[in-house]
Every structure is written in C-alpha cells, then in structure tokens.
Amino acid sequence: MLRLVPLGAAVRQLPAGPASRARAWAWAWPLGPGGVLPRRAGGSGWRPALKTPKGTRDHPPAHTALRDRLLAAVVACFKRHGAAAIDTPVLELRETLMGKYGEEAKLIYELQDQGGELLALRYDLTVPFARYLAMNKITNMKRYHIAKVYRRDNPATTRGRYREFYQCDFDIAGQFDPMIPDAECLKIVHEILSDLQLGDFLIKVNDRRILNGIFAVCGIPESKFITMCCSVDKLDKVPWEEVRSEMVGEKGLSPEAADHIGEYVQLHGGLELIEQLLQDPKLSQNKLAKEGLGDMKLLFEYLTLFGITGKISFDLSLARGLDYYTGVIFEAVLLQQENDHVEEPVSVGSVAGGGRYDGLVGMFDPKGRKVPCVGISIGIERIFSILEQRMKASGEKVRTTETQVLVATPHKHLLAARLKLISELWGAGIKAEMLYKKDPKLLKQLQYCEDMGIPLAAIVGDQELTDGVVKLRDVATRKEVDIPREKLVDEIRRRLEP
Amino acid sequence: MLRLVPLGAAVRQLPAGPASRARAWAWAWPLGPGGVLPRRAGGSGWRPALKTPKGTRDHPPAHTALRDRLLAAVVACFKRHGAAAIDTPVLELRETLMGKYGEEAKLIYELQDQGGELLALRYDLTVPFARYLAMNKITNMKRYHIAKVYRRDNPATTRGRYREFYQCDFDIAGQFDPMIPDAECLKIVHEILSDLQLGDFLIKVNDRRILNGIFAVCGIPESKFITMCCSVDKLDKVPWEEVRSEMVGEKGLSPEAADHIGEYVQLHGGLELIEQLLQDPKLSQNKLAKEGLGDMKLLFEYLTLFGITGKISFDLSLARGLDYYTGVIFEAVLLQQENDHVEEPVSVGSVAGGGRYDGLVGMFDPKGRKVPCVGISIGIERIFSILEQRMKASGEKVRTTETQVLVATPHKHLLAARLKLISELWGAGIKAEMLYKKDPKLLKQLQYCEDMGIPLAAIVGDQELTDGVVKLRDVATRKEVDIPREKLVDEIRRRLEP
Numbered sequence: 001m002l003r004l005v006p007l008g009a010a011v012r013q014l015p016a017g018p019a020s021r022a023r024a025w026a027w028a029w030p031l032g033p034g035g036v037l038p039r040r041a042g043g044s045g046w047r048p049a050l051k052t053p054k055g056t057r058d059h060p061p062a063h064t065a066l067r068d069r070l071l072a073a074v075v076a077c078f079k080r081h082g083a084a085a086i087d088t089p090v091l092e093l094r095e096t097l098m099g100k101y102g103e104e105a106k107l108i109y110e111l112q113d114q115g116g117e118l119l120a121l122r123y124d125l126t127v128p129f130a131r132y133l134a135m136n137k138i139t140n141m142k143r144y145h146i147a148k149v150y151r152r153d154n155p156a157t158t159r160g161r162y163r164e165f166y167q168c169d170f171d172i173a174g175q176f177d178p179m180i181p182d183a184e185c186l187k188i189v190h191e192i193l194s195d196l197q198l199g200d201f202l203i204k205v206n207d208r209r210i211l212n213g214i215f216a217v218c219g220i221p222e223s224k225f226i227t228m229c230c231s232v233d234k235l236d237k238v239p240w241e242e243v244r245s246e247m248v249g250e251k252g253l254s255p256e257a258a259d260h261i262g263e264y265v266q267l268h269g270g271l272e273l274i275e276q277l278l279q280d281p282k283l284s285q286n287k288l289a290k291e292g293l294g295d296m297k298l299l300f301e302y303l304t305l306f307g308i309t310g311k312i313s314f315d316l317s318l319a320r321g322l323d324y325y326t327g328v329i330f331e332a333v334l335l336q337q338e339n340d341h342v343e344e345p346v347s348v349g350s351v352a353g354g355g356r357y358d359g360l361v362g363m364f365d366p367k368g369r370k371v372p373c374v375g376i377s378i379g380i381e382r383i384f385s386i387l388e389q390r391m392k393a394s395g396e397k398v399r400t401t402e403t404q405v406l407v408a409t410p411h412k413h414l415l416a417a418r419l420k421l422i423s424e425l426w427g428a429g430i431k432a433e434m435l436y437k438k439d440p441k442l443l444k445q446l447q448y449c450e451d452m453g454i455p456l457a458a459i460v461g462d463q464e465l466t467d468g469v470v471k472l473r474d475v476a477t478r479k480e481v482d483i484p485r486e487k488l489v490d491e492i493r494r495r496l497e498p
Numbered sequence: 499m500l501r502l503v504p505l506g507a508a509v510r511q512l513p514a515g516p517a518s519r520a521r522a523w524a525w526a527w528p529l530g531p532g533g534v535l536p537r538r539a540g541g542s543g544w545r546p547a548l549k550t551p552k553g554t555r556d557h558p559p560a561h562t563a564l565r566d567r568l569l570a571a572v573v574a575c576f577k578r579h580g581a582a583a584i585d586t587p588v589l590e591l592r593e594t595l596m597g598k599y600g601e602e603a604k605l606i607y608e609l610q611d612q613g614g615e616l617l618a619l620r621y622d623l624t625v626p627f628a629r630y631l632a633m634n635k636i637t638n639m640k641r642y643h644i645a646k647v648y649r650r651d652n653p654a655t656t657r658g659r660y661r662e663f664y665q666c667d668f669d670i671a672g673q674f675d676p677m678i679p680d681a682e683c684l685k686i687v688h689e690i691l692s693d694l695q696l697g698d699f700l701i702k703v704n705d706r707r708i709l710n711g712i713f714a715v716c717g718i719p720e721s722k723f724i725t726m727c728c729s730v731d732k733l734d735k736v737p738w739e740e741v742r743s744e745m746v747g748e749k750g751l752s753p754e755a756a757d758h759i760g761e762y763v764q765l766h767g768g769l770e771l772i773e774q775l776l777q778d779p780k781l782s783q784n785k786l787a788k789e790g791l792g793d794m795k796l797l798f799e800y801l802t803l804f805g806i807t808g809k810i811s812f813d814l815s816l817a818r819g820l821d822y823y824t825g826v827i828f829e830a831v832l833l834q835q836e837n838d839h840v841e842e843p844v845s846v847g848s849v850a851g852g853g854r855y856d857g858l859v860g861m862f863d864p865k866g867r868k869v870p871c872v873g874i875s876i877g878i879e880r881i882f883s884i885l886e887q888r889m890k891a892s893g894e895k896v897r898t899t900e901t902q903v904l905v906a907t908p909h910k911h912l913l914a915a916r917l918k919l920i921s922e923l924w925g926a927g928i929k930a931e932m933l934y935k936k937d938p939k940l941l942k943q944l945q946y947c948e949d950m951g952i953p954l955a956a957i958v959g960d961q962e963l964t965d966g967v968v969k970l971r972d973v974a975t976r977k978e979v980d981i982p983r984e985k986l987v988d989e990i991r992r993r994l995e996p
Contacts, residue, residue, distance in 0.1 A: 048593040050633045050862060053617050056589055058630050061582035061641065068583065080924055082931035082950075084559035084898040085566065089662050090588060090619075090646060091554055091607075095546040109589075109617075110610040114650060119551050119607075121588075132556050135548045142899075142931075143559065148588060152612060164587050176934035180913075184934075191924065305917040364548060400582040415678075419803040426578055426689065433580035433640075436674035436682075452580075 055155030055163030061400035066391070067166075067384055070196070071146060074168050074378055077192050078144040081184065083170055086143050088128040090150075094118045100127045100360070102226065102323040107152045121150035125169045126324070126357065126375065133173055134364030139371050140174040146380075160385030171375030173361070179295055182328050182356060183302035185376045189332050189352045190308045192378055198351070198386060200335040203311055204268075206318040207296055208325050208355070210277075211265075213289020214316070217282040218260040220253070226323065227251060232265050233319035236333075236349065240266055268315040271300045292327070299328065320355060327356035328374065334386070351379045399453045404496055406454050407434040408445040410461040415439070417460045421470065425458070428489040432458075449475045456492060553653030553661030559898035564889070565664075565882055568694070569644060572666050572876055575690050576642040579682065581668055584641050586626040588648075592616045598625045598858070600724065600821040605649045619648035623667045624822070624855065624873065631671055632862030637869050638672040644878075658883030669873030671859070677793055680826050680854060681800035683874045687830050687850045688806045690876055696849070696884060698833040702766075702813040705794055706823050706853070708775075709763075711787020712814070715780040716758040718751070724821065725749060730763050731817035734831075734847065738764055766813040769798045790825070797826065818853060826872065827853035832884070849877045897951045902994055904952050905932040906943040908959040913937070915958045919968065923956070926987040930956075947973040954990060 052058055059067065097108055097120050109121040122128050125145045133141065146168045155163055170188055172181035186203060193201045208229075215228050231243050231251065240262055247258040264283075267273060274297050283289045296314060303309045320329045332352040354376035361371035391398065407422040409415075415438050425432040433454070435445055442459075449457055459471040459480070469482040472491060483491045550556060557565065595606055595618050607619040620626050623643045631639065644666045653661055668686055670679035684701060691699045706727075713726050729741050729749065738760055745756040762781075765771060772795050781787045794812060801807045818827045830850040852874035859869035889896065905920040907913075913936050923930040931952070933943055940957075947955055957969040957978070967980040970989060981989045 047864060048596065048629075048862065049591060050629065050864070051591065052587050052633075053589045053591055053615055056587035058587070058633075059585035060634070061584055064583040064585050067585075079900045080927065080929045082899050082901040082929065085562040086559055087557035087562050087565075089550050089554035089556070091551045091648075091662060093547060093549065093551055098546065110612065111619075112608040112610045114608065117551055121609075131546075131548070135550075135556075136558070150589075164589060172934070174934065177936040180934040180936075183917075187921070187924070302917055305914055306921045364546065366545060366548070368545075401580050402577045403580040416803055419681075419800055423685070423804045426685070429578065431578045431580065436670070436672065436678040438675040438678075 053163070055153070055157070057157070057162065062398050063384075063388070065398045065400050066387060067380075070380060070384060070387065071166075071168070073195055074192055074380065075144070075146065077188060077195065078168075078170050080191075081142070081170070081188055083142045083144040086129075086132065086145055087147065088122070088125075088132055088145070090122055090148065091119045092122050092128060092131070094120045096131050096364075097123060097127060100324060100363070102321075103230075104151075104321065109150045109152055123151060124149050124322075125167050125377070126171070126322075127360065129169070129171055129173075129375075130357075130360040130371075130373070131364050133361050133371055133373075138173070142170075142172050144168070144170045160382040162381060165381045168378040168380045169375055170378075171373055173371050173373045175372055179298040179302055179328075182295075182374050183299055183306065185354060185374055186299075186303060186312065186330060187306050187308060189330070189354075189376055189378070190306075190311060193332060193334075193351065196383060196387075198334055198383065201311060201332055201351070202313055202335055203330055203332045203352075204313050204315040204318045205296070205299070205328065205330045206315055207292035207328050208320075209288040209292030209327060210296070210316065211319060213283060213286040213292060214261060214264045216288065217286050218257050218264075220257065220261075224251070228261070229319040230321075232261075232317060233321060235265065235317035265316045268313050268317070270309060270312070270314060271297070273314055274300065295328065320353065324357040324360045325355040326358045329353075329355035330376075349382075351382050353377055353379070397453075401433075401452060402431050403433045403452060403454045404431045405433075405456045405458050405492055406445060406449050407432055408442060408457050408459045409440075410442045410459055412439040414460065414462075417465060421458060421460055425489065425492075430489065430492055446473075446475070456495060458488065458492070551661070553651070553655070555655070555660065560896050561882075561886070563896045563898050564885060565878075568878060568882060568885065569664075569666070571693055572690055572878065573642070573644065575686060575693065576666075576668050578689075579640070579668070579686055581640045581642040584627075584630065584643055585645065586620070586623075586630055586643070588620055588646065589617045590620050590626060590629070592618045594629050594862075595621060595625060598822060598861070600819075601728075602649075602819065605651050607648045607650055621649060622647050622820075623665050623875070624669070624820075625858065627667070627669055627671075627873075628855075628858040628869075628871070629862050631859050631869055631871075636671070640668075640670050642666070642668045658880040660879060663879045666876040666878045667873055668876075669871055671869050671871045673870055677796040677800055677826075680872050681797055681804065683852060683872055684797075684801060684810065684828060685804050685806060687828070687852075687874055687876070688804075688809060691830060691832075691849065694881060694885075696832055696881065699809060699830055699849070700833055701810050701828055701830045701850075702816045703794070703797070703810055703826065703828045704813055704816040705790035705826050706818075707786040707790030707825060708794070708814070709817060711781060711784040711790060712759060712762045714786065715784050716755050716762075718755060718759075722749070726759070727817040728819075730759075730815055731819060733763065733815035763814045766811050766815070768807065768810070768812060769795070771812055772798065793826065818851065822855040822858045823853040824856045825854035827851075828874075847880075849880050851875055851877070895951075899931075899950060900929050901931045901950060901952045902929045903931075903954045903956050903990055904943060904947050905930055906940060906955050906957045907938075908940045908957055910937040912958065912960075915963060919956060919958055923987065923990075928987065928990055944971075944973070954993065956986065956990070 091111070094110060101123060108123050111119040125147060129143070129145065146166065148164055149167050150164055153163060155161060170185065172184065189203055211229060211232065212225050215225050220228055231246050234243055244258045244262055247253040247261070248255055274293055277283055278293050300309060303312055318329060318331055320331065330353065331350050333349055334351055356374040358370060358372040361373065362368045405425060407418050407425065409418055418434050422432050422434050435448060446457060455475055457473040457475060459473060464471055467482070468485050470485055470488050471480050472483045472488070473480045592608060599621060606621050609617040623645060627643065644664065646662055647665050648662055651661060653659055668683070670682065687701055709727060709730065710723050713723050718726055729744050732741055742756045742760055745751040746753055772791055775781050776791050798807060801810055816827060816829055818829065828851065829848050831847055832849055854872040856868060856870040859871065860866045903923060905916050905923065907916055916932050920930050920932050933946060944955060953973055955971040955973060957971060962969055965980070966983050968983055968986050969978050970981050970986070971978045
C-alpha cells in the first residue's frame with residue numbers, strides 16, 4: 001500500500017513580488033506597470049508576428065493522433081526487444097556537444113549567455129546518451145529514447161525535414177561478443193519498417209573500418225579520411241563522375257587514386273561480395289579492412305538466422321554524415337514501386353539509420369574508459385510525412401478524440417440533468433462530452449456527434465427523467481431505445497465492445 | 499487500403515561536405531581536421547564537465563517508467579472528457595512570449611542571435627496555445643498538451659522544482675454559457691487527484707474580478723491591482739501581518755486600506771460566504787465584484803451537481819502569479835494528514851492550478867478578436883516527487899522493461915539456436931531478450947531474469963533441439979517443463995495471461 005507523505009509548508013513554483021535578481025531586460029518592448037502589456041484601444045497597435053519559428057510547426061489534433069499511433073508501434077517494437085526508456089534534458093552544456101558532430105556542429109542552437117552556464121539545444125539523442133552513461137558510470141544498458149532534437153538546418157518542410165523534429169532511438173551499450181547487438185539493431189529496423197507497411201525497403205550496411213581501409217590502400221593520408229567519407233556519402237544523390245571530380249578538383253586527389261576508390265565504393269551485394277573482398281589482394285592486407293570484413297561476414301550469418309538478408313545490402317558507398325561512428329553503419333531507404341503513381345509524391349529517402357560508436361562514451365569519461373555502443377534512429381518525421389500524404393490521398397479521416405457518448409437534452413431547462421448524468425458516466429469511466437450551453441438545440445448536439453465521430457448520444461428530457469430512463473441513440477443508424485437509468489452504463493459498454 | 503507513395507530522389511537530412519553558409523564559430527575549442535576533437539593520448543587532456551545544466555536532470559529508466567504510468571492516468575482523464583491532443587514547438591518567437599508573464603518574464607530562456615529570428619524557449623503551454631488558436635483562427639477547441647517548459651528559476655530540486663519540467667494542460671476555448679467549462683475543469687482536477695490516490699486534497703477557488711473589486715472598494719488605484727495580487731498571493735506561505743507590513747511599508751498603502759483588504763482576503767468558505775459577500779454593502783456596489791460573485795455562485799451550483807463541493811474552498815487569499823488570468827482562478831493543494839509520519843517528508847504544496855484567461859488570444863489576433871479560455875495545469879513533477887518518495891519509503895521496485903521471456907542456452911556453441919528461437923518469439927509478438935554473448939553461463943542468464951524481473955526463460959540445448967522441444971522455466975518457482983516447439987508461443991501466452 002502506498003502511504004501519504006506528510007507535506008511541509010506549501011511552496012509555490014513561481015516567485016512573486018519584485019525579483020531580487022532582476023537584470024537588465026533585453027527586449028525592446030514598452031511594458032506597462034507590473035511588466036504587462038499596455039492596454040490597447042479597440043485592438044489597434046502593434047501585435048506579434050503570428051507564426052512558429054522558421055523550420056518548426058504546430059501539430060494539430062489530426063497530426064498528433066496519427067503521430068501517437070506511429071510512435072506506439074515503434075515503442076512496442078523497442079519494448080519487445082527489452083529496452084528501457086530514459087529521458088534527458090533538451091538543454092545540454094555547450095561543452096557536452098562540442099567536438100562531436102564535425103562540420104555539422106555549426107547547426108547547433110546555442111542559448112544566450114544569461115549568466116551562469118553556457119547552454120545549447122541537443123542535436124541528437126546519441127551524444128546525450130553517451131554523456132548519461134559516462135556520468136552515471138553505466139557500462140551496460142539497452143535503452144530507447146523518443147524526443148525532439150534541434151538543428152539549424154535549411155528546412156525542407158515538404159519532405160518532412162524540420163529544425164525541430166522527433167528522433168526515436170534504440171541503443172545497446174556494453175562490451176559484448178561481436179555483431180550480436182549489431183544484428184539485433186538491424187532486426188529492429190526490419191521489424192518496424194515491416195510493421196508499418198510502408199512498402200518495399202532496403203537496409204544498406206557498411207563499416208567505417210572497411211571505408212578507411214579502402215582509403216588507406218588507395219594511398220589517401222589518414223587526415224583526409226573524414227573528408228573522403230563526406231564525398232563518398234554523396235553517392236546516393238549524385239553519380240560517381242561528380243564525386244570523382246570533387247575528389248580530384250576540390251580535394252586534391254590524383255585521378256588514379258580517385259579511380260581506385262571508385263572501383264571499390266560502387267560495389268554492393270551480399271555475402272559473396274564480402275568473400276570476394278576478403279580475397280582482394282590489397283584490401284586483405286589492410287588490418288582495419290580485414291577486421292571490418294570479418295565482422296561483416298559474421299553479421300550476415302546472424303542476419304541469415306533472423307531470416308532478413310533479403311532486404312539487406314552490403315553497400316560500399318554508404319558512409320553516414322556523423323563523425324562518431326567507428327564500425328558498422330547502416331541506413332534504411334524506401335524503394336519506389338514502379339506501378340504506383342500518386343499525384344503529389346513525397347520525396348523521402350532514408351527512413352532509419354545508425355551504427356556503432358565505440359569511442360563516444362570514452363570522450364566523456366574522466367579516465368577515458370570506453371563503453372562500446374551500437375544504435376539505430378528511426379526517421380519518424382519522414383515516415384509521418386509518407387503516412388500523412390497517404391491519408392490525404394485516400395481521404396481517410398483520423399478521429400482526434402475518443403469520446404463514446406454525448407450527453408444531450410431535447411429541450412430547455414435541463415442543464416442540471418445533463419450535469420448529473422455526465423458526472424455518472426465519467427465516474428463509470430465512460431468517455432463523455434456535453435455541449436457547454438445552457439440550452440443547446442437537439443439538432444446541434446446530434447450534429448456535433450456526427451462531426452466528431454461520437455457513436456452514441458444519451459438523451460434525457462422531462463419524460464425520461466419521470467420514467468427513470470435515458471434515450472440511447474445510435475448516431476449512425478439513428479435508432480433510439482429507452483434504457484433504464486441504472487442499466488445505462490452496462491448498455492453503453494456492451495454497445496462499444498469491439 | 500493504404501497505397502505506396504512513389505519516392506523521388508533520395509534526400510539526406512544532413513548536408514555533407516564543406517558548408518556553403520559556414521560562419522565564424524563561436525566556441526573556443528581546438529578542433530582537429532574536419533572539426534573533430536584532436537586525438538588524445540591515453541585518455542589525458544581536457545574533458546567536458548559531466549553534468550546536466552543547472553536545474554535539469556536525466557530521468558533514468560525507473561523514473562521514466564513511473565512517470566509514463568502517471569502521465570497515462572492523466573491522459574486517460576483528459577480523453578474521458580473529450581479532449582484532443584496538440585503539440586507546439588519548444589521554440590517560440592521571442593515576441594510571442596513578450597508581455598504575457600509580467601515580472602516572471604525575466605525567467606524566460608532566450609536563444610542566442612545566430613542570424614534570423616530571435617527565439618526563446620516556451621515558458622508554459624498556455625501562451626503557445628493562445629498563439630495557436632489565433633494563428634489558425636480557431637474559436638472553439640478542447641485540447642490537452644503534455645510537454646516540457648523552461649524557466650530560469652532558482653531550482654529547488656528536492657521539492658520537485660526544476661528549470662525544465664513537464665506541464666500537463668487541459669484547456670477549453672470558446673464562447674459558452676458561464677461557468678459550464680470552468681466547472682468541468684475543476685471536475686477534472688478532482689478526478690485526477692482522486693484517481694492518483696495522493697491523499698486528502700483541497701481545491702481553492704477565487705476570481706480575479708472579486709479580488710479587483712475588493713481592491714477597488716478599499717480605495718486602491720487600478721495601477722496597483724497587480725502588485726496587490728502579488729502581495730495577497732503570499733498568504734499561503736506567510737501570515738497576514740507580514741503581507742500587511744509589505745503593503746504598508748513597501749507598497750505605500752495606508753494602514754486603514756491594508757486592514758480593510760485584510761478583512762476580506764482572510765475569508766474562506768463555501769456557498770454561504772458567497773451569499774454573505776453578495777450582501778456586503780460595499781462589495782455589492784462594485785460591478786466587477788458582483789459579476790465575479792454571481793459567477794462563483796453559479797460555479798458552486800454546478801459543482802454541487804457534480805458532487806464535489808466537499809473538496810472545494812472559496813478562498814479570497816488565492817491570487818495566482820500569472821498576469822493573464824481574467825476570471826475564475828483555482829489551485830489544488832494536498833493536505834497533510836496528522837497521523838502520517840515518514841522520515842523524509844517531501845514539501846509539495848500546489849499540485850494543480852489554472853483559471854480563466856479571456857484576453858490572451860485577443861493579444862495575438864490581428865483584429866483583437868477574443869476567444870474566451872479556461873484551463874488547468876496538473877503539477878505532474880510535484881506529484882511525481884511524492885510518488886517517488888513513497889516508492890522509496892515502501893521499498894517497492896518498478897520494472898523498467900516489459901520482457902516476458904529470456905532465451906537461454908545451457909551449454910556452448912548454441913548461439914545460432916538462440917538467434918533462431920528468439921526470432922520466432924519476436925515474430926509472434928512476444929517480448930524476448932537474450933544475452934549478447936556467444937556462450938553465456940546458464941547461471942548468468944538465470945541471474946539476469948531475476949535482476950530484471952523477467953518471469954520466464956526458454957532454454958534450448960542439444961537435447962531439446964534433438965527432441966524438438968524447448969524447456970520453459972518459471973523463474974520464480976524454478977519449475978521447468980519441456981514444451982513442443984510448435985506449442986511454445988501459445989504456452990507462453992497462456993502463462994502470461996493476467
């Protein structure tokens with residue numbers, strides 16, 4: 001049994017009265033007494049711009065209902081795999097985020113220095129997770145985290161790309177035998193994309209060690225590995241010729257070195273490609289590449305046992321943008337089906353991504369102790385855009401509320417009767433609404449049921465009150481039956497059984 | 499049927515390669531090539547402070563599981579009352595928040611000017627809701643919104659007071675007959691606090707119009723109404739004498755005027771007090787006070803029909819800190835029970851609050867059109883602190899995962915068997931885990947079940963594989979039974995039925 005905790009003196013959240021730590025107020029706004037807006041006559045005068053910040057949006061009820069459904073499916077999968085949920089602050093110390101994102105770091109939102117610590121908005125959920133592990137000295141954890149992250153990127157809102165967006169992350173931290181957690185991450189991506197019935201998809205897999213091995217055997221100095229990754233990463237958008245000319249023109253590679261890289265990074269396949277590269281005379285001499293290829297082979301063995309290799313492609317052009325990856329990397333893309341034409345196509349590419357980052361936690365640990373990690377991020381915003389577009393195309397409507405019964409009255413002076421009846425229904429756990437008018441017209445009340453998709457109306461008039469009954473109306477069929485008041489709750493439950 | 503939307507060219511979220519809009523980078527950090535941290539030998543060198551920003555915290559799995567349970571109860575109530583969910587950005591234009599919070603505005607987190615719009619973090623969910631209504635020209639809506647808000651307040655983390663905290667808001671917007679939506683808001687607070695079994699509570703109710711009427715009949719000029727509210731608002735923490743001396747000493751009231759205010763604001767009661775004040779020779783002459791008292795009487799009538807007046811107190815000392823309230827205001831407090839002693843008491847006062855704000859939407863509307871609103875905010879963080887404290891005191895443990903079965907093996911060389919079996923279980927929707935080791939010891943696997951509260955273990959060894967069975971172990975009783983493989987899923991489901 002839970003016991004009541006005695007309460008101390010009541011404490012209010014908000015300080016009242018003049019603030020002792022008032023400071024120069026930076027906003028150029030003419031404040032009235034007490035800091036309130038000066039009264040304006042007849043609605044004239046300056047008013048704030050009516051918008052959300054660039055690249056952000058409100059989610060109206062239909063959005064939110066659809067998104068909640070989508071997130072519930074993702075969470076169900078994460079829980080099926082035994083993950084616990086954590087939450088971390090939207091704000092992080094700037095120094096926590098520093099040096100983790102390479103060139104992308106310029107997209108981090110910084111907070112103004114208002115005295116005290118220098119803060120920024122989180123850029124992803126991975127760096128906060130690594131900080132959390134190091135701070136709490138956790139060396140072993142399987143967690144999911146669904147929350148908003150912030151990037152001062154150029155928004156492309158029609159493609160589901162925003163400055164504030166949800167990430168859905170699942171990560172496994174700990175020192176384990178190779179590729180077992182990595183294989184589970186890919187299994188999860190496979191399950192989620194299958195569950196959501198988004199159509200055909202492909203999960204591309206590669207390994208940073210293989211890429212670095214390729215660069216090494218092509219004679220690229222280590223200092224250029226990251227910028228080479230950036231070039232290779234563009235191969236999903238532009239043809240090899242363009243990437244090649246960037247390598248030679250902008251990045252100073254010899255045409256021979258570039259061509260050599262090109263021979264490798266345009267390859268993709270399955271187990272047979274791994275075997276082939278393991279026999280490659282140059283690559284097999286490189287320690288990193290050999291490690292990566294060996295693990296890739298193991299990964300494919302495990303994925304075969306999971307029965308999902310049909311949707312996995314070992315793709316040497318996959319590089320991923322973020323710096324912190326150290327091993328396996330992956331990215332899931334939806335495949336366009338040839339016979340499918342919809343008027344306004346939504347361009348979404350990658351719908352999930354992730355990889356192994358064995359060095360990130362060590363960057364936070366005071367003694368540099370490493371905690372190997374591998375994780376995935378589900379691109380929920382893009383998936384949402386696809387589902388939303390489909391709903392629009394199909395004309396399907398989402399109910400935004402779950403109300404089961406509208407409590408209605410057929411004539412005037414019955415507000416008290418409605419308040420009493422609705423209170424009974426709420427007490428029995430029935431989802432019920434009434435119109436907030438003293439004397440609403442019956443037609444208006446029934447119209448509200450139709451607009452909102454409420455299946456039942458419970459109608460009480462003088463006659464019903466006298467007879468001790470309630471008229472229960474099926475909104476779709478318009479059929480009405482008198483139900484004894486004491487049996488109303490049971491009858492409503494019976495009607496709403498699935 | 500949903501149809502697949504054809505995809506255009508793959509688009510990556512993150513720009514790769516040198517940024518075209520690179521800008522002077524403000525962080526004083528020695529970056530290596532590509533913006534990454536320079537490599538450090540043997541873990542030496544500078545490392546970031548391992549902490550979350552002041553006044554914020556991480557929520558580990560046990561917190562998050564408890565909080566999710568708490569939020570589910572609150573959401574169930576909001577849905578029972580027919581509310582739809584919306585979501586708005588954490589970021590708002592600074593001008594959206596300006597002039598809405600009075601003296602508290604100095605607690606708003608501002609973002610650095612990084613070019614583009616000037617932004618701030620939302621301070622509550624009410625102002626964004628009003629902005630949302632005005633922006634979308636919505637004049638009628640019942641919504642809930644559960645999300646984090648940000649206040650640069652002095653944190654008091656032991657009392658559940660943070661700089662980043664959840665708000666759970668329910669609001670009704672629209673032009674309706676008086677006090678019907680207001681009464682529903684109080685009903686919701688009553689239902690939630692009862693459902694959560696937090697112990698005895700009291701909901702204090704007052705009206706800004708009554709307070710302003712009192713100030714007027716005591717001869718206070720209108721310009722001092724807000725600062726008077728701030729003084730009165732302290733009466734839940736300090737005795738009247740202190741408030742009186744602040745009014746006379748700091749705020750320049752005559753002792754007579756202060757005493758006169760004191761006679762009113764120390765009153766509290768029910769319907770009989772409302773009747774008494776309606777007869778008060780001075781107050782009954784004041785238009786505002788009369789309106790407020792008339793509505794308060796109506797409110798009590800409706801609350802009587804809901805059967806909840808036993809926990810409602812008309813309390814003239816209730817003033818509320820925020821500027822935007824225009825009518826009814828309320829606040830729920832938990833009552834300390836005399837016979838209840840726990841070693842470390844948690845001091846929480848107010849656990850819910852709210853009121854009517856009929857002018858806020860009009861501050862955003864280009865033509866100043868008003869949309870009357872009334873709403874409540876459930877103090878989920880404080881309630882969480884109480885529940886957490888109770889769990890600690892009782893020694894009760896929350897399960898942080900929902901795993902039903904651990905797939906285990908009794909000896910070596912059986913990783914493939916585990917991977918195949920767990921894949922079958924996941925496919926059937928069973929929540930299953932396995933250890934990420936090639937050859938884990940059986941004892942370690944069973945220990946993991948006990949540590950994590952996993953009720954079942956499905957064990958496959960060479961003998962079981964030969965016999966086509968799986969050994970199903972009840973972790974609590976240690977009883978093991980061989981189940982034919984094809985019947986395993988059904989047997990697990992049967993055992994886990996509630």
